[in-house]
Amino acid sequence: MPRLVSHPDEVKIVTRRFGMGAEKIDRYLELGGYESAKKCLAQGSDWIINEMKASNLRGRGGAGFPTGLKWSFVPKQSAKPKYILVNGDESEPGTCKDHLIFLHDPHAVIEGTIIAGLAVGAKMGFIYLRGEYRYLLEIMEKAVADAYAKGFLGKNIFGSDTEFQIVTQTGAGAYEVGEESALMESLEGKRGIPRIRPPFPAVVGLYGGPTVINNAETIASVPHVIEMGAAAYSAAGSPRNGGTRLFCISGHVARPGVYELPMGYNLKKMIYEVAGGIRGGRKLKAVVPGGSSTPVLLPEEIESLGMDFDQVGKAGSMLGSGGVVVIDDQTCIVEFALRTISFYQHESCGWCIPCREGTDWLKKSLTRFHAGFGVAKDIDNIQYLAENMMGRTFCPLGDAAAMPTIGFVKKFRKEFEDHLNGKPCPFAKHVELAVV
């Protein structure tokens, strides 16, 4: 069972009901649940979208797109039905926050989905969890059934003449399906390959209808934005980065866990104070700040780094999915880079050649290099190959594989050079990885 953690610096908004039995609908109601949805039903679409814009809530999936703005792109009138799609296909290595949301507060996801539906005029929402989260799907299914039984979902939600239906399902093991357009393909019963944009999902999405796709954490934040008011929610974070974030601090820290901290919280403090520092008295070597696709940061780069979309972007990386992976000084960065690229090679859907071939060649080069059979020009070749994948694919998976690879080579060139001359890595335990 995933262990809950806490720290005095946490600001509990989204995690406020965690561990309080809120997966049961009556308990959720006791804790103020579904009041936000009722309020939104009374206030109407324009009010909701304005609140969301004012809250400065930005997409928690990784791109950080302003949620209110995204909702405002959905046309008011549409010949085809509109849909809400909740992306709970959480699969970016280092990320496990939606796991806890589904486990502890499934009704917040439902309530957020209803509010999104009211905002854009959709009558149907889909909550899509990753296939590995079967036990969490069962929790979501129970919560949805309970919400129907109370009349919060159905033809006449909360006794109004407004309809809203929710369907839940899982995927079946595919990182690529966490990408919004591939997710729609998967939900339509197809292989999860990306669609070219434009048109964007807000105009032509699921079943060809206008579709809002939001990360599960974004959706679970929505009822809290309404409850607190946009101004108070926004003020909890940093400029243009409203609210809090569920940071998944993992790797070589003493107290790994999902901590809810204000946007803009200092990364060094996050590692040394919140997560208890580097375990076993070792030293920090590097941090991957926002899931495996985000470029690595060095200890000197995190000193005064505030964890929000803008500040991490300015530091040359990305806030991404909130997965903070902490790496100690006993770790081989070449092995880490190899394991990272092996993942992207495995998960590339094969649709775009630069990604399909690029990830494969990167994995081959890094495998050989790590095993001590590299040559000097490999280092530049790895960087060159990765740089040429950037921006040349339908979806961001190509970039997601290339960006961290470029970062490892640039920031740890010395360590790559140390692997040359047939010298096997001092840390090498696994010459060939079994995942193919």
Add this chain to the structure above:
Amino acid sequence: MNPNETMSIFSRHLAARFDALILKYPLKRSALIPMLLYAQDEIGYLSDSVVAEVAERIGITELEVHNVASYYSMLRFKPVGRFNVQVCTNIVCMLRGAYSVYESFQEELGIGHKGVTADGVFSLEEVECIGACCWAPAIQVNYEFHDELTAGHVPGIVAGYRGRALAEGSDHHA
């Protein structure tokens, strides 16, 4: 007469579930991936007859079912053990000792990646991130998570599932 009721290879319960599942979506085909997962849970893998019946229920060709199913790593066309042990070795689990957990399972079970034990009780797989990074290293046995593991936990986990296999008898499939 509804042919699904009389001809189905699935249990009556599952067949009824599929009848309802198809009606939940604006398009029937959206039920394909959930249907394949539930069929696999009951039959153990996507046999030719599973593919044929799912194709008929959705109204697409068997080739189309294969085309979609082959994309998803959790869907399989061959049987695995009753308890499929999936060890995550992705970056975070790797940092926290996943490879020693994986090696311990290899030793304990006497099989490697994608192997199945002779008695059919266990299979082993090295898998990508399973979304339990803050509780690493983690594994899944079928759909059950086990987290914060060390190699020392492995014999106990194996013994626990072996006991369950004995208690459940030989006619039940995971």
